[in-house]
Amino acid sequence: MAAFLDAKTNDRLTALGTPAAVGWSEDARLDAVTRLRTTGLPDRRDEYWKYTRPDAFTAPAATAAAAAEFEGFAGVDALTITFVDGVFDADASDDFALEGIEIERLATSDVDIHWAKDLYGVLETNGQTPVSRPLAALNTAYATDGLIIRVTGEVSKPISVVYLQKSDASDAILHHVVKVDAGASATILEAGPVAARANTVMEIDIADNATFNHLRLQGRDHEQATLTHTFTRLGNESAFKSFTLTANGTLTRNEAIIEMNGDDASAHVAGAALGDGGDFNHDDTVFVTHDALNGESRQVFKKVLRNGATGIFQGKILVKEGAQKTDGYQISQSLLLDDDAQFYAKPELEIYADDVACSHGSTTGAIDDHALYYLRSRGVPKAQAEDMLVLSFLAEAVDEIADEDLQDFILGKLETWLADR
Amino acid sequence: MLEIKNLHVQLEEEEKQILKGIDLKVETGKVHAIMGPNGSGKSTTSYVLSGRDGYEVTEGEAILDGQSILDLEPEERAAAGLFLAFQYPVEIPGVGNMTFLRTAVNAQRKARGQDELSAGDFLKEVRAKAKTLKIDADMLKRPVNVGFSGGEKKRNEILQMAMLEPKMCILDETDSGLDVDAMKLVAEGVNALRDGERSFLVITHYQRLLDYIKPDVVHILYDGRIVKTGGPELALEVEKNGYADIIAEVA
């Protein structure tokens, strides 16, 4: 379709050139370019980019961002795979050998027919309606690498994907595909700033009775512009949990698109964000579609903002006709630690089935004075008491992490971060 | 131990005078009780002494163990040895009771220049003290006051008091919302802390708590002033005749 191409999209596409012809994913890539040409890249007038400027992601070149050290899931027993500036680093990665899981790289899986062909760019395409996500299509078209993971059984330890940034000008597009076979289960950890600018997609297909957990640590004091998308499809009686911890960083937008296609499925997405400084802009955009019976979904997002930091939450629960017995819950809360911090929320419900229980809540406000006074009256100094209340505030989100050890790990991380702020 | 002189307090938000000149002296090791009808200024007294926002001291002072406290931050007052058992203890989801207690104990030790308590020693002490207050391990693990019954909350306050070992304890309507059994348990916890050194200020509407925590001195607070002071018999008089007679007497 030869639609009129706006200058911004044209510049970005010109800078990217023609997608590399890479075997089985080529059709999906070409299709994505076509879609992108039709929709164009987003701008501020887009309803779903009302509160976050997409410019950093749509510009032809990445804005430089200082490389920052980042300690991810150090100490957690896992199979580690490392990307530096979006490029696979074999030396810093373990062998891909682990029982119950098959791992390949997108860049090197060059067979003509691959199981991932049924997923690559497919879940992403599903996730384009009713809200178009051109930057995800851009990712499908131009991803340079990523992991193609098939979970066939119960995996004994998590896969830990470590992202390191070494170049101030790196610009990464990574695309992962995860297929969890019926009855299988796995946990994937992601940590670190991917690049000065990053656009990542993870497509996740969870078959009947399968379980998939996703845990992510994003940045600390980084300057990066990070855009992530997870597209998840759930089968019957399957379960998905995703949790993201973000501390500082300039611009982060995490989009989670979840399709509840099987009956009795459960999906929980949660996030905790700590933002400090006027550059901080953190955006969670979540879209859960219930298209099956007896589904359960939870969205729990908490943000702690200070010094001009901005937090954004856009979340939707869509219950399609016939998706009876749906239980949908969504909460978005912000703690504004000073008067310059800002929070924008658009929590939506769109419901076409009657036998459902869906609810959402959103609160914004300062720290509870009375609780602060209670803690201080017990001798806890003000700053420490505030930290405790921040932890208290974030607890509901951290609770969404499936594994208790990992929960403790995240809490520990939070405490350290708060303590040496 | 605690001396309150001519204390005048008004609300910050509206110019409403709540305390109109309180004078009170709690000697070391003694138990004083403040009784009074609703709205007499009982809770305001406890809040002002412990440093809650929203109140403005327009006149007077409060001296704890020789130190003027009204300009101190709440945590500094706590470190100086003041403890308030809240009428409505605050719930803090997501923060374990144990973590909370340890943070408080160590913060106070640090402020006093003492070493922090090791995890092991702390645990031993909490367990021992919790046991006497019939606080089980589960309550210690749960988030602070979340899902606690009224009695459990008050017992938890007394446990904090026992752990923090203050010099001056203020109990704000600790009996409210408790049945007799729960009240006895709380009173036992308080009495166990009476060692001849520690002082108490027990604020209550009803006399019944004073059956279990025997006061040395009883004050009647009315309209922001102490209108009568006497021995334990004064509490019994209130129990028998209500406040009306005393108020009429001073009016």
Place this chain on the structure above:
Amino acid sequence: MDDVQVKDGVDAETVEAVQSLSGTYKHGWETEIEMEYAPKGVNPDIVRLISEKNDEPEWMTEWRLAAFERWMQLKEPTWAMVDYPEIDFQDIFYYARPKSMEEKPKSLDEVDPKLLETYAKLGIPLKEQALLAGVEAPEEERKVAVDAVFDSVSLGTTFQDELKKAGVIFCSISEAIREHPELVRQYLGTVVPVSDNFYATLNSAVFSDGSFVYIPPNTKCPMELSTYFRINAENTGQFERTLIIADKGSYVSYLEGCTAPKRDTAQLHAAVVEIVILEDAEVKYSTVQNWFPGDEDGKGGIYNFVTKRADCRGDRAKVMWTQVETGSAVTWKYPSCILRGDDSQGEFYSIAIANNMQQADTGTKMIHLGKNTKSRIVSKGISAGKAQNTYRGQVTMHPKAKESRNYTQCDSLLIGDKCGAHTVPYIEVKNNSSRVEHEATTSKVDDDQLFYCRARGMDEEEAVALVVNGFCKEVLQALPMEFAMEAQALVAISLEGSVG
């Protein structure tokens, strides 16, 4: 029946009110009367014609023409979750007046009896002794002044003399433009600017009549004021304009009701209501919107595209919007509050019922600008049949609106598996001393409650109406007494055919 107890205490009175009802849309009849129309369509000549019919001064004509210019540049908004065939704005009559109104009657006694009968039949007797619909034998006589708007013109306003004694001005807007131009000029278009939105701009160009209220300083309006809008003529759009000014320290409660005949073709209603509230003044604005909703298949009905806004300009100003939206094929309506004065307060209570093929997209905006401002939103949406019902709202705390609060509760109820209920709130918080709380739930009618009612002998429809009334109780209680009764009854009627 006496011991029936349903959630939130629906009382026996409600049970009776609900039980006494039968039939469907009650106000679907037509008044046969000779009408005079402006030519179909809209253009500067039509705008001038409307202005001329109202004997307007030049400035008003210019104001309208400027609005028309602006309208030509605007596009119809598409963001609402409503779907209707494209409106041909040139295929509508913009002005329709009963022939008998050509000579302005000096008093209501001179109005064509047929028109007076119309209002009597609607339960709105235009005599200075009676009350609004549905209330018999009140404990003490309560007076309600009525401005009766029929298609494009106001027939007259009751109790004008008595109100005048209190200094209150209550008349049609056309009369106000002639008689009180200084007030109209000072305030018209200052709350809803001419260029506000597509429908408001169209209204600014072509509004034909509506009501005007001015309450002088430190005056409590001696009676409730109301306007009753009736669309009668076919293919005619009604564009009314209401302007209410509550001067310092004053108080008024204002009621609005509306109905239209049953017809196969849809009709447009695009009104603008502006309320200016000065220091320490308070306005209560209640609406029972019962426009013809269209038939079961979605044929006909009113397209109700309305802009309503209150500006709390002075410190401690208060406004309360209460709306019961049961009619209209399509509703697009967001009565809003600008909380400009320090300590000002805005409240929004809404019941929106959509049955059959009805579509409602309604809600509010609370714009907090002043310090220590408070707002409260309680929205109850009920969807039945194949209807779509959307709550759309915005709460904004500006940086200077320190120490402000908002509480929002949106509940949706679904009756049947072919309808939809949606919630689209926008929350924007730009300072940390304010607190914003938003809660929303969506569920179906509680089976236990239904069963309980039916076990006490109610049929399913009655039971549903009763339970729904309980669900709406908080909003119904916010209505003036006369309206509350009517609204309860309407809740039941609008849900006809929603079960079984």
